[in-house]
Amino acid sequence: SQTIHQWPATLVQPVGSPLSLECTVEGTSNPNLYWYRQAAGRGLQLLFYSVGIGQISSEVPQNLSASRPQDRQFILSSKKLLLSDSGFYLCAWSVIGGRKRLGELFFGEGSRLTVL
Amino acid sequence: AQSVAQPEDQVNVAEGNPLTVKCTYSVSGNPYLFWYVQYPNRGLQFLLKYITGDNLVKGSYGFEAEFNKSQTSFHLKKPSALVSDSALYFCAVRETGGFKTIFGAGTRLFVKA
Numbered sequence: 696s697q698t699i700h701q702w703p704a705t706l707v708q709p710v711g712s713p714l715s716l717e718c719t720v721e722g723t724s725n726p727n728l729y730w731y732r733q734a735a736g737r738g739l740q741l742l743f744y745s746v747g748i749g750q751i752s753s754e755v756p757q758n759l760s761a762s763r764p765q766d767r768q769f770i771l772s773s774k775k776l777l778l779s780d781s782g783f784y785l786c787a788w789s790v791i792g793g794r795k796r797l798g799e800l801f802f803g804e805g806s807r808l809t810v811l
Numbered sequence: 812a813q814s815v816a817q818p819e820d821q822v823n824v825a826e827g828n829p830l831t832v833k834c835t836y837s838v839s840g841n842p843y844l845f846w847y848v849q850y851p852n853r854g855l856q857f858l859l860k861y862i863t864g865d866n867l868v869k870g871s872y873g874f875e876a877e878f879n880k881s882q883t884s885f886h887l888k889k890p891s892a893l894v895s896d897s898a899l900y901f902c903a904v905r906e907t908g909g910f911k912t913i914f915g916a917g918t919r920l921f922v923k924a
Contacts, residue, residue, distance in 0.1 A: 800847075802856070
């Protein structure tokens with residue numbers, strides 16, 4: 696079966712410090728990968744998605760970047776955090792092709808970032 | 812561009828009563844439509860989806876949703892609510908052949924015993 700892991704689960708960082716959130720998927724190959732941010736327990740904002748190694752699409756110009764160094768690894772980074780970067784970050788994956796789970800997203804448990 | 816609207820911030824219902832959580836969407840072409848549920852401090856869980864075919868789709872935990880193309884709606888329903896259904900519910904849309912799934916703002920469902 697497939698699993699998705701995100702870490703760290705909780706992070707408190709000062710303004711101006713760097714950030715690295717990591718996500719890995721097991722049990723599948725060549726998934727589509729996504730980073731979402733959820734602010735104040737409400738709507739999800741799509742930040743980045745990737746359809747293959749080294750292929751990153753950015754949805755919102757901002758202080759963050761993403762990388763996909765391996766097929767099942769997706770990393771969210773920042774060189775200098777802002778207060779507005781606080782939120783709940785969710786990684787997700789979806790299958791490519793096939794009908795049974797077409798379009799479904801499978802989410803990790805999230806990483807809560809507080810920038811002080 | 813895709814968009815999803817969930818007009819209600821919160822829905823309150825008594826246990827045993829039917830529930831409806833509303834969703835309307837905008838997308839170019841044919842949509843893929845989804846409902847997800849989120850419990851506190853957790854990731855989202857898939858409930859059900861509409862890709863094509865029957866307008867009434869059934870999903871997990873007794874939930875169902877009806878696709879209405881003319882009204883561009885995809886409302887979530889359940890005949891008899893449970894207290895354990897209390898959670899945050901998200902409607903989402905993806906364009907056919909696309910990679911991006913766009914979510915609504917979420918509706919908090921509160922089921923009172």
